[in-house]
Amino acid sequence: MLDTNAVPDLRYEQQYEKIDSLIINHGYTFSQAELEVNTIIGYQFNAYLDPVTMAYIGDGEDCNGTPYTITPADATNLMAYADWKKMDHFSIGQAIRMREYIEDKPSKFNPITNTEGVDLMIANSLNDIGAEPDIHSNMILWRSPDIWVRNQADGFTIQENQNPEYDPNNPVYVYVKIRNKSCQDFVATPIDTLKLHWAKASTSSGWPTLWDGSTSNPTLGAPINAVNLPNIAAGESEIVEFEWYPPNPADFESISNDPWHFCLLARILSPQDPIL
Numbered sequence: 693m694l695d696t697n698a699v700p701d702l703r704y705e706q707q708y709e710k711i712d713s714l715i716i717n718h719g720y721t722f723s724q725a726e727l728e729v730n731t732i733i734g735y736q737f738n739a740y741l742d743p744v745t746m747a748y749i750g751d752g753e754d755c756n757g758t759p760y761t762i763t764p765a766d767a768t769n770l771m772a773y774a775d776w777k778k779m780d781h782f783s784i785g786q787a788i789r790m791r792e793y794i795e796d797k798p799s800k801f802n803p804i805t806n807t808e809g810v811d812l813m814i815a816n817s818l819n820d821i822g823a824e825p826d827i828h829s830n831m832i833l834w835r836s837p838d839i840w841v842r843n844q845a846d847g848f849t850i851q852e853n854q855n856p857e858y859d860p861n862n863p864v865y866v867y868v869k870i871r872n873k874s875c876q877d878f879v880a881t882p883i884d885t886l887k888l889h890w891a892k893a894s895t896s897s898g899w900p901t902l903w904d905g906s907t908s909n910p911t912l913g914a915p916i917n918a919v920n921l922p923n924i925a926a927g928e929s930e931i932v933e934f935e936w937y938p939p940n941p942a943d944f945e946s947i948s949n950d951p952w953h954f955c956l957l958a959r960i961l962s963p964q965d966p967i968l
Contacts, residue, residue, distance in 0.1 A: 812871065812873075813870075814839070814870060817837070839869075840854075842867065864936050865934065866935075866936050868934070869930070870922075871929040877923070877926050878925075887961055888917055888934050890913055890916055890954055892912045892948065892953070910939075917935070
């Protein structure tokens with residue numbers, strides 16, 4: 693990331709201002725006693741920020757004489773030195789510093805950022821960052837935000853799950869979001885596919901037996917379909933649609949207390965990002 697605006701180090705710029713003839717170094721850290729004295733004699737905390745909107749109201753310039761270009765996002769941050777009114781996200785400068793540190797320490801962050809090669813993922817949960825093994829979903833792997841069912845073909849715009857309605861003559865629609873969390877564009881080939889499976893809900897849904905159609909009387913799971921993966925730009929995502937004819941819940945009434953309960957599993961199959 694490259695910061696192209698002239699922006700001060702807001703850790704110092706926003707702290708104190710000389711409001712009389714006294715001279716102050718914005719980078720100086722006061723002790724509590726000094727702070728009390730200095731407040732009395734004329735220092736003003738957060739002097740360069742509007743006290744209501746927290747917008748930057750200073751007129752400073754950088755060492756090259758370029759006036760500071762400061763947006764509200766620059767002045768907003770989560771650090772302890774910030775006024776509580778603007779502590780709701782990291783500033784642009786902080787984001788740049790974090791990104792530069794991550795890129796400078798690849799041995800520490802490669803499992804997360806993976807800047808070498810394509811890295812596709814389907815999130816198990818909202819906490820899933822794509823690292824393997826997934827230690828962030830707290831074992832709740834069955835609530836993927838990237839797979840949802842619709843009883844009509846509107847899932848590209850309405851990305852909310854519906855319980856499927858069984859109709860032997862009409863399909864439901866399953867939508868799967870594939871994320872490219874790498875820094876490299878994914879250019880799909882004819883052998884790059886996304887495969888969707890269903891299985892009867894169970895506490896022991898082991899792969900592959902319950903998902904590959906090998907169980908019978910009744911069938912407890914099977915592949916639904918495989919489709920070609922789309923191109924996915926670095927850092928972006930794409931959604932794929934499947935038609936699915938859910939099994940008849942009545943077929944499971946003799947073996948299950950919840951015959952209507954099914955699970956879905958989506959698998960990315962690509963030599964560019966093989967399953968390990």
